[in-house]
Amino acid sequence: MIMRKSAALWLLALPLAFSQPIQVQAQAPVQYKLAFPNAVHHEARIIATFQELPAGPLQVRMARSSPGRYALHEFAKNVYDVQATDSKGNTLTVSRPDPYGWTVAGHDGTVIFTYTLFGDRTDGTYAGIDARHAHLNIPATLAYAQGLEQRPAQVTFALPQGWTVASQLRPNAANEVWMAPNLQYLMDSPTSLGAQQVRSWQEQGKTIEMQVLHEGTPAELDAYVAQTKKVVKEAAAIFGGLPEYDFGRYTFVANYLPQTSSDGMEHRNSTSLTSNRPLRGPGALDNLGTVSHEFFHSWNVERLRPQDLEPFDFQRANMSSNLWFAEGFTQYYGELLLRRAGVYTDEQYCQEALSGIVDAMLTMPGPKRYSPVQMSQQAPFVDAAAAIDPSNRSNTYLSYYYIGAGNALALDLELRQRFKTDLDTYMRTLWQQHGAQQNYAPAKPYTLRDLQRVLGEVTKDTTFAGQFFRQHITGHALPNYDALLAPAGLLVRRAHAGQASFEARLQFNPDSSATLGTTLLGSPCYLAGLDREDVVVKLDGQKPTNAKTVQTFLSTHKPGDVIQAEVRARDGVRTLPITLQENSDLEVVPFEQAGRPLSKAQKKFRAAWLASKAK
Template sequence: MKFYFSFFLCITMSILFAQTNNYEISFENAVHHETVVKGTFPELEIDTVTFRMSRSSPGRYALHEFAKNVYSFKATDSKGNILEVLRPDPYSWNVIGHDGTIKISYTLFANRGGGTYSQVDETHAHLNIPATFMYAPTLKDREIAVDFKIREDLGWKVATQLPLVSGTTYSAPNLYYFMDSPTEISNHSVREFQVDNHGKTQTIRFVLHHNGTEEELDSYFENVKKTVLAEKEVYGELPDFDYGTYTFLACYIPNASGDGMEHRNSTILTSTRSLANGGMEGNIGTVSHEFFHAWNVERIRPKSLEPFNFEETNMSGALWFAEGFTSYYTNLILCRAGIISTEKYVEGISGTFNYVWNSPARQFFNPIEMSYQAPFVDAATSVDPVNRENTFISYYSYGSVLGLALDLSLREEKLNLDDFMKLVWRQYGKTEKPYVIENLQQVLAEYAGNDFANTFFNKYIYKSEMPDYSALLNSVGVILKQDSEVPYFGAAVSLDGDGHGEIQSNPKIGTPAYDAGLDKGDVITDINGSGFPDGQQFSAYIEKLKVGDTLKITFERFGAEKKTTLLLKANPDYSLLLMEKEGDKPSKKQLRKRADWLKTLAP
C-alpha cells in the first residue's frame, strides 16, 4: 500500500552485476516455524555497515519491532572470516572490518499468517518482507535478488509481485519495492484473467492457498472478477501495474490470522474461513477493499506517507480519505457487482453509521485528528488501559460515513463521488504526485464549486459536525429509523463465574451506565433486590424493561460493595431501511437516484 515509486522497469539480467544485494531463504525447520535467511552484500565502500530489521511495515502505521524474532545472527567476509558485530539498539547490527563484502545469516521465528507478520510452517511460507529480511539502509538504492529455497517435498510454489529471474530467484529494483512485495510460498492454486486497459492488457492473478476444491475457487473467482471490473468503472481505468500484473495472495486456512493488506501490485488476503464455511460471502469484502487501494493510497498517495519510514511510526491526517473512502466503496462495489443485494447493502450501513453517529469521541477529535491516532490503534499493543470508547472513532468508519454523505450530497447537485474520485485519480494518482489534504479540497472545489467544497471541509473534515443524513438518505428512498421504545443500559455486561455481571468496557459518555457512575470491571451483584439476572443474556433482560425504568444496582468495585441508581434511556441506534420495506412507496425520482447510485436498473 505504501510506496510512491518513480523508476524505470529494467530488471532482468542486471541482477548479475556486482552491486546487487543477494538473499537466500530456506525452510528446513518449518515444522517449528523457523526460517534461515542469508544475505550477501558486495562492493562495500564504508568500514561499518548497519543492518536493521524494520520496525514498521507497508500498510501499517504502528511499530511492530520485527527484530524480536531474530536470533543466531552471524557475519563473515567473503573468505568466511568472522566479523565483529556491535548492537547499538534492539533492531540494529553494526558489522565492522569486512573485506568489501559482508555475508550475514540469521534464524527467524515466524508464526502469524496475516498482512503484517510472517508465518512458516509445513503448510506454507507466508512472508511479509519487512518482517523477514534485514536490510542495510545505506544500500537502499541497490537492486536485490532473492532465492526462495522452496520445499519441493511439500509441493511448494512461489507467488509474488516480484519479477521472476529464473528458477526460484526473483528481483527488485530497490529496497522499497522489495519491502512492498509480500510472497506466498505454498501448494496453491492460481486463476487469472486479462483486462483491456486503453489498449494495454493487464493481468489480474488470484492465488489461493486453501483446503477447498478447485470448483469452489472457480466460483469465488467469478466474484473476484466482478469486483475488479466494478472498481475499474469507478476510476475509468486500471492503474498501470508494474510488469503488467496485479496479484491477489489469498490464504484461507485454519492457521491464518484474518487480515488484508494492500501493496503496489498485490495484496495479502488472509482468513480462517474456508470458501465452504462462510468464506465465499465473508471474504469477498476484503478483496473489494484491498483492490480499491490499488488506486486510493497506493497511487493516490498522501504526502505524509512519503517516503515510508521503516524505522519509525508513519502518521497521516489523510486516513479518513485513504482508508475511510475505500471502506465506503467496499460494500458499495459488491452491491454494484450484484454480489450482495440492495437491501443487504443498505441495511449493512447501519452498524457503521451508529458507531460514528453515537460516539462521544467527535467532541475531542475531527477526522484528521482521528487519523493521527493510527500509530496507537493500527494493530498496536499496550498494557495500560485506554479510553478509546469515548475518545476514538476508527478512521475507516468515520471516513466511510463521510464518503456516503459526500456521494449523496454531490448527487443532489447532479454530480457523484465516482467522478470526483476520477478527478483525484487523474491529478494525483495517475501522475503519482503525493497530495496534502488541501489538495483534496481544491479538487472538490474544481469539481463541485468553492461553496460546496468549503462547506464540506470546514464542517465535516476540519471540524466534526455531522451532515443531515436523514435528508440525504431520503433522496435515494432510504429511511433512517429509530425506535424510541427500546431501553438502553449503555455498557456491555457479561456473566462472571459467580453468577454476577461484569461490565466489559468503558461506558460511553452520556449513557445511563456512565451517568450512574458505573465503570469497566464493576461487578453487578443485584438489580432492584432480585440479584443479577443469571441464566440469560443481560441485553435480553434489559430489552424486557421499559424506557424510563429505574434500576437500583448493587455492585462490587475493588472488593467493596457500592450502590447506584440507573435510569434507562431510549436506545440511540438507528436502522437504515429501504422505504418499501417499511410500507412506504418511494417516488420515481428517488428510485432513479437510487439506481444511479447503486448502478442498478431503474424502474
C-alpha cells in the first residue's frame, strides 16, 4: 500500500535523535471503543485513541474501499459529530482537507478522536445497526490514522444486554478486548454483535464455528450446520487439508434476520454471511450456496491471492486482472461442492448451476467480445458500484463470476478428457506453490503468468496451457460445451425449443403498455431498431397488458413470424415490423432426463467428477 511506503520514507527523514524513541513508540496499539446508546436510530458512538504520536498534525481517514469489494464506497459520508481531544481533555483543532478524512492539529502525542457513525445496511460492505444487532464491516466503521498502519489494534464493545461478539479478531482471555496485529487484518475482520446462536466443531485440528443471528429454531440451525460440515470437508479434500488459520479458528459470521441484505464477503479467517432468507425451505439452500462459495475463498483469494490485490489499498478502487480466477473459479467450486456434499442431485446440479453458466456464456453478447481478464478489470464499475447514468453493460459485459465459472467448467472437463488430470489437481498445485506459505498475508501471491505456468506443469503440455490462456483467458473464444459435457452424459439443449420470443425484458405499465429494457445485440427488438425506454403500445393491434397476455400472444406464433408493433419512442409513435426468434435460453440436463441412454463410461466419468472426495 502506498501509505506504508510514504510512512517509511518519513521515518527515514527524521533526525537521528528521534529515530529510536519513534521506533519503540510505533508499537503503541490503536484503541477503539464502540457503544450503541442510540442503536434504535442506527447510530454508534466510537472513540479511537492514537497514542505516542510524533509531533505534527495527525491525518485521520475513513476507508474509501473495502477488502473483497472493488468499487469506491466513500464510508466517510456516514460519519458526523467529530471531536478530538488530547491526553488532558483539551479540545483540538479538527479541519477537513478532503471529503475522506480529518486533520487533527495541536496534540500532545495523544489524539482521542470521537465520532458518531450511522449505519442501516446489513451486508458485507456497510454497517447495519439497530436495537437488535450491529453487523459491522470494519472499513465502514472504524477511522484510522495514516502512518500507524503497522500498529496493533485493540477493540472493546459496550454491549447491550444479551449481545455477544462474533469476529475473527483475537479475543483476550476474558473476551473483553478484541485484537488485530495490524490495520490490514483489522479492516479484514467483519464483526457481528447480537444474541448469537453458536455452533462449533473440530475439523482436522482446527476450530470451525458458526455464529448466527436468525429467527428460526435450534433444529433448523442444527440441520444447516450439518450441511455446512459436509461442505467444509469437501473443500478441504480439494486442497489436501484446511489452511493454517492464524488463530486456529474459522468463523462463519452469519446474519439471517429479516432486515438484512443478501451478501457474502470473504475474509482471511472468517466470512460475513447476510440474508433475509430463513434457514428452512428453499431459502436454506440459497444461503448454503453462499456458505460454500465463501468458505472456498479461505483458500482462493484470501491465501491463494492475486499479486495485483496485495496489499489492499483502502483509499482507492482496487483493480485486478484475475477476478475471473479468484471469483469465477470459486463460483464454479461453490456449486460443485454442494453436489459433492450430496446437497444437490445430478439433476439439481444441472438445473441450479450448469444451466446458468452455459446459458450465460453462449447466449449473452459480452463473452463474444471481451475476455475474462477484461471482464475482471471492470469490477470497480460493477461490484456494488453506484452510478446514475445508463450503461450498455447488457451488451458488453458478463460478470467475472460467470465467465470465470464457465472457463473453470470447460477446463475441468478438458483436463479430465485429454490429460487424465482435473481442476482439483490444478488448484492444489497452485495452493502448494502460491498459497500455503503465509504470515498474516500470502508470501507468494500469483500473477497471470503463474496461472498459465502451473497449468503447463499439471498437464505437462506448455503448448496447451499457452493456447488455453490465449484463446479463453486473454482472448474470448467460447468453449464447446456440447462436446465437453457429453462424456459425463450431460446434454446442452434449448430450454424452450420452438417457442417464439422477443428476447427482451418488458416492464408493464398501468396503461397496459410495456417499456423495454436494454435490447440485446442480435435480438428481434434490437434488429428492429428499438432501444431501452421505448414503449410498446400494441402488438398486432393487441395491448401488452401483462406477462401472461404477452406469453399468450407469442404462443400463437412461431420463430420467423413477423408481427407489427406500435411503439412510442423518442422520435414519436410509429408502427414497425419485428421478426420473432426462437427462445434462446439453454439448459443442461442429464441424458436420462432427456431420454437418452447413459453408458458405463459416461456414468464413471460423471462419478469421478461429481462424487464426494471427502474421506
